[in-house]
Amino acid sequence: MGKSLLHTPEGVRDIYGEEYARKLFIEQKLHETIKRYGYRDIQTPTFEFFDVYSREIGTTPSSQLYKFFDKEGNTLSLRPDFTPSCARCAAKYFMDETGPIRLTYSGNTFLNTSSLQGKRGEVTQMGAELMMEPSVRADAEMICLVIDALKDCGLTDFQITVGEVEYFKGLCAQAGLEGEVELSLRDFISAKNYFGAQELLERQKVRKDYAKVLLRLADMVLGASDLSEARLVQNERSLQAVERLEQLYRVLQQYGAEKYVSFDLGLLSKYNYYTGVIFKGYTYGVGDAIVTGGRYDSLLSYFGKRGPAIGFMVVVDDLMEALSRQNLAPRIREDGLLALYEEEAFPDALRYAQEQRAKGICVELSPVKDRAEAERFAAVRKGNSVILFPAEGTPQSIGTE
Amino acid sequence: MDEKRYLTFALTKGRLAAKTLSLLEQAGITCEEMRDKESRKLVFVNEEQRLKFFLAKGPDVPTYVEYGAADIGVTGKDELLEEGRRVYEVLDLGFGKCRMCVCGPARAGELLQHHEMIRVATKYPVIAKDYFYNKKHQTVDIIKLNGSVELGPIVGLSDVIVDIVETGSTLRENGLEVLEEICPLSARMIVNRVSMQMETERIKALILKLRGLLAEEPQQEPVPRALPYT
Numbered sequence: 001m002g003k004s005l006l007h008t009p010e011g012v013r014d015i016y017g018e019e020y021a022r023k024l025f026i027e028q029k030l031h032e033t034i035k036r037y038g039y040r041d042i043q044t045p046t047f048e049f050f051d052v053y054s055r056e057i058g059t060t061p062s063s064q065l066y067k068f069f070d071k072e073g074n075t076l077s078l079r080p081d082f083t084p085s086c087a088r089c090a091a092k093y094f095m096d097e098t099g100p101i102r103l104t105y106s107g108n109t110f111l112n113t114s115s116l117q118g119k120r121g122e123v124t125q126m127g128a129e130l131m132m133e134p135s136v137r138a139d140a141e142m143i144c145l146v147i148d149a150l151k152d153c154g155l156t157d158f159q160i161t162v163g164e165v166e167y168f169k170g171l172c173a174q175a176g177l178e179g180e181v182e183l184s185l186r187d188f189i190s191a192k193n194y195f196g197a198q199e200l201l202e203r204q205k206v207r208k209d210y211a212k213v214l215l216r217l218a219d220m221v222l223g224a225s226d227l228s229e230a231r232l233v234q235n236e237r238s239l240q241a242v243e244r245l246e247q248l249y250r251v252l253q254q255y256g257a258e259k260y261v262s263f264d265l266g267l268l269s270k271y272n273y274y275t276g277v278i279f280k281g282y283t284y285g286v287g288d289a290i291v292t293g294g295r296y297d298s299l300l301s302y303f304g305k306r307g308p309a310i311g312f313m314v315v316v317d318d319l320m321e322a323l324s325r326q327n328l329a330p331r332i333r334e335d336g337l338l339a340l341y342e343e344e345a346f347p348d349a350l351r352y353a354q355e356q357r358a359k360g361i362c363v364e365l366s367p368v369k370d371r372a373e374a375e376r377f378a379a380v381r382k383g384n385s386v387i388l389f390p391a392e393g394t395p396q397s398i399g400t401e
Numbered sequence: 402m403d404e405k406r407y408l409t410f411a412l413t414k415g416r417l418a419a420k421t422l423s424l425l426e427q428a429g430i431t432c433e434e435m436r437d438k439e440s441r442k443l444v445f446v447n448e449e450q451r452l453k454f455f456l457a458k459g460p461d462v463p464t465y466v467e468y469g470a471a472d473i474g475v476t477g478k479d480e481l482l483e484e485g486r487r488v489y490e491v492l493d494l495g496f497g498k499c500r501m502c503v504c505g506p507a508r509a510g511e512l513l514q515h516h517e518m519i520r521v522a523t524k525y526p527v528i529a530k531d532y533f534y535n536k537k538h539q540t541v542d543i544i545k546l547n548g549s550v551e552l553g554p555i556v557g558l559s560d561v562i563v564d565i566v567e568t569g570s571t572l573r574e575n576g577l578e579v580l581e582e583i584c585p586l587s588a589r590m591i592v593n594r595v596s597m598q599m600e601t602e603r604i605k606a607l608i609l610k611l612r613g614l615l616a617e618e619p620q621q622e623p624v625p626r627a628l629p630y631t
Contacts, residue, residue, distance in 0.1 A: 161598050192489040192597065194612070219605070262601070282598040284406075287468040288487060289594070 011113065011121025021332040023124070023320055026153050027106060030126050030314060033149040037141065039104035039128045044085035046107070050075035052084045057302050059083075059273050066112050078110035083299070083311055086129045091303035100133040106316075120317065127293075127313035131300065134308040136244060139277045139295065140251035142310050146281055146291050147260050153319060154328045158283035160260050160291070163267030164245055165274050167230070168217060170237030175210040185214070190268040194218040217266040230265055241265075241276075248277065273299070277310070285325030290318040336362030338384040340374045340398075343367060345389035352387075352395070374398055407446075408596075408603060409453040411462045411471035413480075417588055418456055420496045421475045428610045463488055463591060472596035473604070478586040479565055483527045489597050491608050492590035495615055501528060501583040504572055505554045505561035510580050512560055513537070522546050522553030523563040532563070532583050551575050 008014065015023060035041075052058075053065055060080035067077050079085060082105045094101050106126040113119040128145065130138050143160055150158055168189070172182045181204055188197040197218050201211040213233055227249075230242045245263055252258045267278055274294040281291030293312025300307045323329045337356060341349035346367075353363040364384070368374045371388065378386040378399035386398045410425075412418040422435065432454050434445040445454045457465060462476035463486035474488070477497055481490060503513065503521075512519045516537075522544045523529045533541040544559055546552075553559035555575055565586065566572065566579055590611070597604055 157599075159598055192491050192592070194491065195493040196490070219609075262598070264598070280598075282595045284595065284599060285469070287593060287595060 025330050029152045030149050033152045034104045034128050037145050039102040042103045042105050047076045047078050050077040053077050057084050064111050066110050087299045088303050090131050091305035101131040104128040124316040125313050129311035131309040132307045136247040139248050144255045144257045147257050160281050161264045162279045163264050164241040167238045167241035167265045170235045174235040175206050186268050189218050189266050192218050283322045285322040286318045338364050338386045340368045341389040342391040344391040349389040405451045407451050407453045409471045411457050411465040411474040413459045413476045414456045466591050466593050469593045472593050474591045478589050483525045488591040490589050491592050494588040497588035499565050499567040499586050502566045502579045503561050503581040504577050509561050520559040522559035529563040
């Protein structure tokens with residue numbers, strides 16, 4: 001056996017040393033920012049009944065969930081994300097609450113993805129949910145919270161792209177598209193596949209003027225202030241969506257956050273889940289969005305509570321990768337003391353260590369044979385200041401340049 | 402103002418790269434360095450326009466683009482279907498046209514009419530699986546080969562093959578024919594999702610320009626139709 005036990009299964013890995021210190025630091029930063037907006041921590045179980053993540057409620061295909069059984073034969077699943085659990089909690093503990101509920105969570109999530117695609121099976125997600133607050137100001141709070149959190153982690157060059165799924169749904173309803181056709185059109189548009197969308201619309205004999213507006217979606221990445229082009233539609237549902245984005249933009253301006261935001265009405269992912277505003281955060285260094293979020297006003301009703309909700313989620317591991325690719329990863333100082341002692345000097349060394357620890361200084365206490373060994377030790381631990389308690393004589397510091 | 406970021410193109414080695422470059426040239430994008438056939442460079446740079454180019458194997462192009470190692474890529478639709486990477490597929494470039502087909506000896510046509518288990522040899526297991534499972538609802542045993550797939554039915558390894566058909570001449574010479582067409586293929590331009598959002602103006606301008614060019618001179622290349630074997 002021996003060596004064959006050393007490596008981890010595909011998709012999971014160990015994170016240790018400085019990398020883990022950085023990760024903890026980033027998590028702490030994100031958490032502080034979210035707390036500053038008044039969100040309360042919640043911890044939900046790592047696994048739940050499979051039904052909590054079922055097709056109607058969750059966004060993860062069942063084939064990608066880790067599933068197993070309990071003793072009674074119930075199907076359980078490791079969480080692929082936190083949102084359904086938060087919705088369940090809101091329904092369970094805040095059933096009669098009518099005012100806003102603010103929750104924040106953090107933890108590892110699990111996906112059973114296909115092999116050799118370089119996808120991770122376990123990532124840390126941190127996010128927040130704002131429930132029972134339907135206004136456009138809730139949408140803006142979420143987006144600005146994301147912007148603040150990313151800035152606090154040291155990211156400078158990033159962008160939040162905002163869409164509104166109702167816009168597309170309105171256009172489809174008007175053009176008489178539904179079911180499978182609507183879904184394949186959605187796939188083409190969210191993949192920005194203009195040609196594919198064009199071909200589909202021609203095959204479905206969609207009226208030319210409707211088709212033209214739908215096709216523009218595949219192209220439409222608008223500058224923040226320019227939604228006028230999107231107003232060129234003649235259905236109430238889509239116009240209301242544009243109206244909502246315009247209101248949102250005005251609130252974002254009040255936050256002073258508008259320069260990080262752009263609009264893309266072709267942003268349609270997880271479309272059956274989101275019911276209004278939807279957004280993603282992009283930055284250089286990783287291939288896809290590091291933040292996803294949006295409004296899902298029908299989710300709570302699956303758990304028996306009526307009410308609107310909006311949330312976002314940061315994939316901490318992706319954020320870490322982006323930061324290190326952009327050379328923005330935080331430097332973590334290992335500023336502890338390393339106290340080395342020759343065996344006879346242990347009582348002195350211990351007394352010293354305890355004094356320092358009482359002052360809040362980190363002290364690592366280790367035995368050495370002689371000064372030569374202490375020097376080798378000090379050479380490996382460049383970041384620490386090293387002090388040696390020899391068997392005879394006074395303590396001496398080692399290897400400080 | 403700081404230097405503009407490089408836009409990186411991943412092109413598929415071979416014929417596709419040559420055609421892509423000549424199309425890009427019409428759109429005002431050039432790379433002098435790439436014309437030097439003697440060059441052993443792996444990455445070619447156009448400093449003035451802040452562009453980089455590199456050549457890769459077809460199936461790897463979507464991978465480079467998904468991870469953002471390249472902002473833009475050009476590769477065949479077959480590779481996109483097979484790899485299933487999350488990228489924006491923004492343009493059908495209209496060249497490199499061919500079809501993904503189920504092929505075999507004429508008598509194998511009968512095997513496709515029922516839901517019986519058959520053996521399928523292919524370089525494209527994902528496409529083959531999707532076609533037989535989700536479109537035809539037929540249980541099949543898929544054998545992945547890495548080249549000369551036509552050998553499969555000839556030497557008795559498989560009943561049929563799933564492969565790209567351009568003119569069909571290789572098939573005919575070996576007593577095989579197209580039994581069913583899965584989908585038409587051609588070269589596609591793909592864009593990384595982050596690049597599309599972060600470099601919207603430059604990439605959008607390029608796409609619109611290329612789309613204009615493609616609309617001006619449509620279909621220089623006729624869709625090759627494989628002649629039925631006689």
